[in-house]
Amino acid sequence: MNYLIVVILALMAGVVGGFIASLPRLRPERWQMKKDLYGRLLEKLGEVIYVLDELMALATHGEEIGAGLLSTQEEERERQLRHRGHEAYEEINRVSRIAAIVLRPDVLTMLSKMDVQLAKAERDAPKSRDALASQRKIARTAYDLVLVAAKKDLGMRRNLI
Numbered sequence: 001m002n003y004l005i006v007v008i009l010a011l012m013a014g015v016v017g018g019f020i021a022s023l024p025r026l027r028p029e030r031w032q033m034k035k036d037l038y039g040r041l042l043e044k045l046g047e048v049i050y051v052l053d054e055l056m057a058l059a060t061h062g063e064e065i066g067a068g069l070l071s072t073q074e075e076e077r078e079r080q081l082r083h084r085g086h087e088a089y090e091e092i093n094r095v096s097r098i099a100a101i102v103l104r105p106d107v108l109t110m111l112s113k114m115d116v117q118l119a120k121a122e123r124d125a126p127k128s129r130d131a132l133a134s135q136r137k138i139a140r141t142a143y144d145l146v147l148v149a150a151k152k153d154l155g156m157r158r159n160l161i
Contacts, residue, residue: 030102031154033102034102034103034150034153034154035150035154037095037098037099037102037103038103038146038149038150038153038154040091040095041092041095041096041099041111041146041150042143042146042147042150044088044089044091044092044095045088045092045139045142045143045146046143047084047085047088048085048088048089048092048139049136049139049140049143051081051082051084051085051088052085052132052135052136052139053136054077054081055078055081055082055085055132056129056132056133056136058074058077058078058081059128059129059132060129061074089118092111093115096108096111096112103149103153104149104153106149107145107146107149107153110142110145110146110149111142111146114138114139114141114142117138118135118138118139121134121135121138122135
């Protein structure tokens with residue numbers, strides 16, 4: 001009977017020891033995965049902000065020259081920008097679903113809220129300059145919050161420069 005207890009304790013010690021020994025190897029991989037996910041989120045949020053800036057410039061130009069007077073090139077540019085923004089937005093949604101396994105819950109909650117706020121702004125006034133400005137503010141706030149969370153989560157100093 002005592003031998004059985006010794007064997008069980010030895011096996012448990014081996015399992016626990018193996019797990020503890022694997023932790024240092026898992027940390028760098030987990031950190032790299034977080035860094036990659038945060039990087040993709042920030043890249044795509046930046047893309048959304050850029051697209052909204054460009055769409056606001058087109059909307060301002062359209063207001064200056066009169067409604068419905070955009071050239072064919074400008075209309076095509078608007079179509080391309082909207083497609084580019086949609087692709088970036090879809091990538092944010094894909095990354096968010098993957099990120100659920102490693103990123104901070106507050107980041108995922110914030111991205112979910114951003115999703116709802118952007119959809120509401122789009123429904124309220126799909127092409128107006130005010131709606132675009134509102135969407136840009138939402139996207140910029142999300143970008144700033146993800147950046148702060150990434151630095152904190154990855155153990156980076158607040159200002160690297």
